[in-house]
Amino acid sequence: MIVEAGHFALILAFALSLAQASAPLVGARRGDPALMAVGTSAALGQFVLVALAFAALAWAHLTSDFSVLNVAENSHSAAPAIYKFSGVWGNHEGSMLLWTLILAVFGAIVAGFGRSLPTRLRADALAVQGMISAAFLAFILLTSNPFERLSPAPFEGQDLNPILQDPGLAIHPPLLYLGYVGFSIVFSFAAAALIEGRIDAAWARFVRPFALIAWCFLTLGIAVGSYWAYYTLGWGGFWFWDPVENASLMPWLAGTAFIHSAAVMEKRDALKVWTIFLAILVFSFSLLGTFLVRSGVLTSVHAFASDPRRGVFILVILAAFIAGPLALFAWRAPMLRQGGLFAPISREGALVLNNLLLTTVCAIVFFGTLYPLALEQATGEKITVGAPFFNLTAGVLMMAIAFATPFGFSLAWKRGDLLGVAERLAVAFAGGFIVLVALVAFLRGGPVLAPIAASLAVFVMLGTLSEIVSRAWRRGASLGVMLSRLAGLPLSFWGGALAHFGAGVALLGLASTGFGAETIAMMKAGEMQTVGPYQITLDSLGDRAGPNYRESVGEMTIRKDGVVVATVEPARRLFATRQMATTQAGIVTLRLGQVYTAIGDPNDNGAVAARLYWKPLVTLIWLGAVVMALGGALSLADRRLRFGAPAPARSAAAAAARGAG
Amino acid sequence: MAWLRALLALGFLLVAAVAGAVQPDEVMKDPALEARARTLSAELRCLVCQNQSIDNSDAPLARDIRLLIRDRIGQGESNDAVRAFLVSRYGNFILLKPPFELATLLLWLSGPLTLTLGALGVYLARRRAPPPSPPLSAEEEKRLEEIAGGEAES
Numbered sequence: 001m002i003v004e005a006g007h008f009a010l011i012l013a014f015a016l017s018l019a020q021a022s023a024p025l026v027g028a029r030r031g032d033p034a035l036m037a038v039g040t041s042a043a044l045g046q047f048v049l050v051a052l053a054f055a056a057l058a059w060a061h062l063t064s065d066f067s068v069l070n071v072a073e074n075s076h077s078a079a080p081a082i083y084k085f086s087g088v089w090g091n092h093e094g095s096m097l098l099w100t101l102i103l104a105v106f107g108a109i110v111a112g113f114g115r116s117l118p119t120r121l122r123a124d125a126l127a128v129q130g131m132i133s134a135a136f137l138a139f140i141l142l143t144s145n146p147f148e149r150l151s152p153a154p155f156e157g158q159d160l161n162p163i164l165q166d167p168g169l170a171i172h173p174p175l176l177y178l179g180y181v182g183f184s185i186v187f188s189f190a191a192a193a194l195i196e197g198r199i200d201a202a203w204a205r206f207v208r209p210f211a212l213i214a215w216c217f218l219t220l221g222i223a224v225g226s227y228w229a230y231y232t233l234g235w236g237g238f239w240f241w242d243p244v245e246n247a248s249l250m251p252w253l254a255g256t257a258f259i260h261s262a263a264v265m266e267k268r269d270a271l272k273v274w275t276i277f278l279a280i281l282v283f284s285f286s287l288l289g290t291f292l293v294r295s296g297v298l299t300s301v302h303a304f305a306s307d308p309r310r311g312v313f314i315l316v317i318l319a320a321f322i323a324g325p326l327a328l329f330a331w332r333a334p335m336l337r338q339g340g341l342f343a344p345i346s347r348e349g350a351l352v353l354n355n356l357l358l359t360t361v362c363a364i365v366f367f368g369t370l371y372p373l374a375l376e377q378a379t380g381e382k383i384t385v386g387a388p389f390f391n392l393t394a395g396v397l398m399m400a401i402a403f404a405t406p407f408g409f410s411l412a413w414k415r416g417d418l419l420g421v422a423e424r425l426a427v428a429f430a431g432g433f434i435v436l437v438a439l440v441a442f443l444r445g446g447p448v449l450a451p452i453a454a455s456l457a458v459f460v461m462l463g464t465l466s467e468i469v470s471r472a473w474r475r476g477a478s479l480g481v482m483l484s485r486l487a488g489l490p491l492s493f494w495g496g497a498l499a500h501f502g503a504g505v506a507l508l509g510l511a512s513t514g515f516g517a518e519t520i521a522m523m524k525a526g527e528m529q530t531v532g533p534y535q536i537t538l539d540s541l542g543d544r545a546g547p548n549y550r551e552s553v554g555e556m557t558i559r560k561d562g563v564v565v566a567t568v569e570p571a572r573r574l575f576a577t578r579q580m581a582t583t584q585a586g587i588v589t590l591r592l593g594q595v596y597t598a599i600g601d602p603n604d605n606g607a608v609a610a611r612l613y614w615k616p617l618v619t620l621i622w623l624g625a626v627v628m629a630l631g632g633a634l635s636l637a638d639r640r641l642r643f644g645a646p647a648p649a650r651s652a653a654a655a656a657a658r659g660a661g
Numbered sequence: 662m663a664w665l666r667a668l669l670a671l672g673f674l675l676v677a678a679v680a681g682a683v684q685p686d687e688v689m690k691d692p693a694l695e696a697r698a699r700t701l702s703a704e705l706r707c708l709v710c711q712n713q714s715i716d717n718s719d720a721p722l723a724r725d726i727r728l729l730i731r732d733r734i735g736q737g738e739s740n741d742a743v744r745a746f747l748v749s750r751y752g753n754f755i756l757l758k759p760p761f762e763l764a765t766l767l768l769w770l771s772g773p774l775t776l777t778l779g780a781l782g783v784y785l786a787r788r789r790a791p792p793p794s795p796p797l798s799a800e801e802e803k804r805l806e807e808i809a810g811g812e813a814e815s
Contacts, residue, residue, distance in 0.1 A: 235682050235717050242712045344787075352783055360775045367771035381764055384706045386714065386757030393772050522685040600684075609685050 003068055006056025007147035010097075013049035013104070014137040016042045020107075020130030024123035025195075036119060039126035040111040046133060047108035054088075054101045057146050061088050067153035070094060070146045076159035076577060078548045086170040087160045092294065093146035095173060099290070100136050102174075102181040106210070107133065110185060117206055124192030125185070132184055135317045143310045159548065159577040168228030176221030176248060180286040182214025183255060187283035190276045191325050194332045199276060204266035207279070209636055211262060215255045216632040222248055223625035234583035234598040236613050238621065241390040246369040247289030250362055254282040257358040259632075260351045268348055268413060270341070273333050274355070280329060284322045285362075291318045292369075346416040350408030357401045364394045395449070402456045402507055406463025409500055410470070424470050425463050432459030443515075450514025457511055460504030464497050491638035499631025506624025512593075512617035522603075523554075523610040532614030534595055535559045541602055549575045554599045554608060556586060565590060570597045570610075592617045682717040684724070689731050698731050701740050705730075705747065706757050714757060 020042035027035025057070070061084050066072040074091045075084055089098040107129045114122050140146070189207045193199040225248070230238040239245065258278040265275045291314045342348040368385045376382055406428060410421045422429075436455035443451065471489055472482040517532035528537045539555040551573040558566045568586030575582070586597040593616040600609035683702075689695040699716060705726065707718035715723040726747070733743045747755050759765045797805065 233717070237717055240712065356776065356779045356783065359779060360772055363775040364772045367768050371765070371768040371771075375764060379764065382752065382754040383759045383765065384712070384754055384757055385759060385768065386706060386712060388704050388758035392758070393769075397772065520683055520685050520688060611682070 002056050003060050003065065003147050003149070006053040006060075007145070009049040009056070010053040010137065010141060010147075013046045013053065014134065014141060016046045016049065017130050017133035017137055020046065021127055021134050022130075023127075024130075025127040028120045028123040028127075028195075033119070036123035039123050039130065042130065043104075043107040043111035043126055046130075047104040050097075050101050050104040050137075053147075054097055057094060057097060058085060058088050061085065064157065065153075066155070066157050067149055067151065068146075069148045069150040072150050072154050072157050074160050075157040076548060077156060079160065079165070080547055082167070082170055083160055083165045087164075089173050090160050090164045090169050093140070093144045095177075096136065096140050096144050096294070097146055098173065099177050099181060100133065100140060102177045103129070103133055103136065103184060106182060106185050110188075121189070121192050121196060121203075121206075124195050125188040128188035128191040129184065132188070132321065135321070139310075139313050139317065143313055156577075159575065162549070162573070162575040162578060162580045162582045163232065165548075165575075166228065166232065168224060168232070172221060172224045172228055175217050175224055179214050179216075179218025179221050179255075180248075180251060180289065182210060182217060183251060183279075183282045183286055185210040186214070186258065186279045187321075187325070190279035191328065193276060194325065194328045197332050197335055199272050199336060201266050201269045204262045204275065208259070208262050208266060211255065211259050212632050212636045215252075215259055216629040216636070218248070218252050218255060219625055219629045219632070222252060223622045223629075227622050231585050231587055232583070234585055235611060236585075236596045236615060236618075238618075241368070241387045243369045244293055246365050247285075247292045250285040250365050250369075251282055251289060253358050253362040253365065254278060254285050257355045257362070258282050260354050260358075264348050264351050268342065270348055271352070271355075273336050276333070276336070277329060278355075280322075280325045284318075285366075287318050287321055291315060342413070343415040345411070345418050347408065347411045347413045349416070350404065350411050353404060354401065354408055357397055357404070361394050361397050361401075364397070365390070368393075391449075399453060399456055402453075402460050402503070405460050405500055405503065406467070409464060409496065410467045424466055428459050428462030428466050431462045432456060447514040450511050453507060453511035453514075457504045457508035460507065461501055464501045464504065468497055492635045495631045495633070495635030495638065497631070498634055499628045502624045502627030502629075502631055504624070505620050505627055506622075509617055509620030509622075509624055512620065513615065515616055516618075517614040519610075519612040521610055521612075522607045523599075524605070524607045529610065529612055531595070531612040532616075533560055534565070534614060535562075536595070536597065536612050538608075538610065541606065541608065544571075546573070548577065549573045551584065552599075552602060554586070554597075554610070556597055558588065558595055566595070568595070568597050570599045572599060572601055589619055592619050592623075594618050682719070683727060687724070687727055687731065689735065694731075694734050697740060698727070698734055701730055701734075701743060702727055704744075704757050706755050708751060708755060 020039050023042070024036045024039030027033070027038065057068075059065075060068045060071050061075055062081065064071065064075060064077045064084070066075075070091060070093050074094075075087050079087070087094075089095045107126065110117075110122065110126060110129065117125075186207045189203065189210075193203055222245075225245070226238045229240070230236055258275065258281075261271045261275045261278055264271045294310065294314055368390055372383050372385055406425055407418070407421055410424055411418070432455040435458045436451055439451035439454060468486070468489075471493070472485040474482070474485075477485075519529050519531040521529050523529060523538045525538055525540050528535055530536075535558070537557045537559070539557055541552065541554050544551050544553050551571040553569050553571040556568050556570065557564055558568065566588040568588050569584075570586035571584040573582045573584055574580075581601070583598050588595050593614065596613040596615055598611045602608045683699070689698060702716040703714050705715050707713045707715045707720055707723040707726075709720050709722050710718050713723075715726050729747075730743055733746070734740075738746075744756075753759055759768065761769050
C-alpha cells in the first residue's frame with residue numbers, strides 16, 4: 001500500500017512538473033502574476049511528492065519488503081540498516097529517484113527563498129526547472145519504475161552487490177548528485193536569461209550561490225568516490241581516468257571555469273555571453289555523465305542495444321536539453337550587450353586564461369572519453385584511451401593552470417601590474433624552486449613529473465599565503481593594524497584563498513604518489529617485510545564471521561626502527577549470497593602518509609600474497625579537496641553573495657555611475 | 662564513482678575489481694627488469710576489463726600477459742619490441758595511450774585545437790570590442806566618489 005502510494009505520488013509529481021513547465025512561462029509572457037505564481041507552488045508541491053515517493057521506497061528497503069522487485073534484487077534481510085538504506089540508491093531505478101529528489105530540492109529552494117529575485121526571471125527559471133523534472137520523472141515512470149511488484153514474493157533478497165556494501169555508498173552518490181543536479185539551477189537561470197534576452201551583473205549574483213553549492217558538493221563527491229576506490233580496490237589506486245570518473249570530472253572542470261567567469265561578470269559586468277554559454281555547458285556535461293552511466297553505452301555498445309528504451313530515452317533528453325538552449329543561445333547571444341573593458345594583463349585577463357585552460361582540459365577529457373566510442377562506430381577500429389594519455393595531455397595543462405593560479409589571484413582588476421605581482425610572488429617562487437632542486441638532487445634519476453608537480457604545489461600554496469600577507473602588510477604599520485586589515489577582508493576573498501590553497505595541497509598529495517614504496521610478497525604468519533621506512537610483520541591469520549559474510553583476516557604489526565607504531569587488519573571477505581569476494585585493506589595514517597596493506601586468499605601452505613605500500617602525504621589529495629570545498633563554503637557565507645540577500649542600493653547607484661562613465 | 666564502476670563491472674561479469682594485480686610469484690629477480698616490466702604493464706590495457714591496466718587487474722588474461730612480458734624481457738627484448746609484439750597480436754586496443762596516427766589525429770589534437778580556437782576567439786572578441794574609454798576626469802572621479810560612497814574594492 002505504501003509502495004503504491006509512493007508510485008502514485010511520483011505520478012502526481014509528474015503532473016505538477018508539467019504545470020510548472022508551462023504555466024509560469026505563459027504567465028511571464030503575459031505579465032500574469034497568478035500564472036507565474038503557479039511555478040512556485042508547483043515546485044514546492046513537487047518536492048513534497050517526490051520526497052514521499054522516495055520515503056516510500058526507502059521504507060520498502062528498510063522493512064525488507066521483497067514483494068517489491070527493486071528491494072528483492074538489491075537488498076537482504078540480514079544486511080545492516082545503513083546498507084538497507086543506502087541500497088535505495090545502489091541500483092539504477094533508485095539512483096534516478098534520488099537524482100530527481102535532489103532536482104526537486106533545488107527547485108523548492110528557488111521557489112521558497114527566491115522572493116527577492118526578479119519575478120519574471122524566477123518564473124522562467126522555474127519553468128525550465130519544471131521541464132527537466134518532467135523529463136526525468138517521465139523517464140523513471142516509463143522505463144525505470146522502482147515500485148514494480150514481484151509476485152510471488154521471494155523469501156529472501158539477492159543482496160546488494162558486496163562492493164557497494166560500504167559507507168561510501170551512503171555518502172558518495174548523494175554528494176555527487178547534489179553537485180550534478182545543483183548546476184541544473186544555474187542552467188535554468190541561464191535559459192531564463194536567454195528567454196528574457198537580458199542579463200546583467202545581478203544575474204551572476206543570483207546564480208553564484210547555487211554554482212558554489214553545487215561545486216562544493218561535486219568536489220566532495222569526487223573526493224569521496226576517489227577515496228572509496230582507493231581503499232576498496234586493494235592496491236591503492238585513486239583515479240583511473242575511467243569514463244565514469246571522467247563523466248564527473250567534466251562538469252567539475254566546466255563548473256570551476258563557470259565560478260571564475262561568473263565572478264568576472266558579477267564584479268565587472270564582462271564575459272556575460274561566455275558565462276551564459278558555460279552555464280549551459282556545465283549542466284550539459286552533468287546530463288552527458290548521467291547518459292553515459294545510465295544508458296550502459298560505456299560498458300559496451302551492445303549493452304546499449306540490450307536495453308534500448310532507457311538509452312534512447314536519455315539520449316532524447318540529452319539532445320533536447322543541450323540542443324534547445326544552445327539554439328536559444330545562438331539566437332539570443334548576439335543581442336546581449338558586452339560590457340566591462342579590461343587590459344589583457346589584469347584579473348579579468350587572468351580569469352580568461354583560466355577559463356581557456358580549464359575548457360581545454362575539459363575538451364581533452366571529453367574527446368578522450370568519447371573518441372573510442374565514435375571511432376568504433378565510424379570505422380570499426382577499437383582503441384583505448386587510458387591513464388597514460390590523460391596524464392600526458394590533461395596533466396601537463398593542469399600544471400600550467402597551477403603555475404598561473406597565484407598570478408591570477410594576485411593581479412588587480414581592470415589593469416594589473418605583472419611585474420609587481422611577480423615581485424610579490426618572489427618568495428613563493430623561491431620556495432617552489434628550492435623544493436624542485438632539493439627533490440631532484442635527493443632522488444636523482446627518479447620520476448620526472450612528480451618533483452615538478454610538487455614544486456608547483458608549493459608555489460601555489462606559498463603564492464596564496466603571500467597574497468594574504470600583502471593584503472595586510474603596509475610599511476611601518478603595527479601588527480594590530482595588519483591583523484585588523486586581515487579581519488576586514490571580505491569572506492569571499494578568504495574563500496578564494498582557501499580554495500586555491502586547497503588546490504595546492506591536493507596537488508602536493510598527487511605529486512607525492514611518485515615517491516611511494518611497494519612490496520609484494522608471499523607471507524606466512526610470523527614473517528616480516530620492509531616497505532619504505534617501515535617493517536611489517538604478519539602476526540597471525542584467522543577466520544571471522546560478519547553479519548552477511550565470512551572473512552579471513554591477517555593481523556599485522558607495523559614497526560619503525562623496531563618500535564611498534566600501529567597494527568592493521570587487512571582481510572578478504574566472502575559474501576555467500578552473491579558468491580563474491582572483496583578486499584578490505586588495512587590502512588593506517590602516519591603523519592599525512594599512509595601504510596596500506598592488502599592480502600589475498602591463503603594458499604595450501606598457509607601463506608598469503610601480501611601487498612604492502614607506503615604512500616607518503618597521500619591523505620593530502622583528499623584533504624586538499626576538503627579544503628577546496630571549505631573555501632567554496634566560506635565564499636558562500638559572504639553576506640553580499642547570500643542567496644536572496646537584498647541588493648544594496650548603493651551598488652546599484654555605483655553601477656549606474658559606471659554606466660554613465 | 663566507485664559504485665557505478667562496480668555496477669558496470671557487474672554488468673560485464675568478466676572481472677570483479679578486487680585484490681588485483683601483480684602476484685608475488687610473478688616478480689622478476691632483477692629489480693631493474695621488474696621495474697621495466699611494471700612500467701610496460703601500466704601502459705597496457707587488460708583486454709577483458711573495463712578500462713583497467715594489466716598492472717592492476719585480477720583477470721587471468723592480464724596475468725598471462727604480465728608473464729609474457731616478463732618472459733620476453735628476461736630474454737633480452739626491448740620494451741618497444743615487446744609492445745610491438747603485443748600490438749601485432751591484439752591491435753592498438755591493448756595500448757592505453759593510443760598511437761599518434763590518422764585515426765587518432767583528432768584525439769591527439771583535441772587539446773591544441775581547443776586552445777588555439779579559444780585563443781583566436783578571445784583575440785577576435787577583443788578586436789571587435791570598442792576601444793577603452795578615456796580615463797575619468799578629476800570632476801567625474803569626484804562625482805563617482807560621491808555616489809559610490811567609497812565602496813570597498815575587493
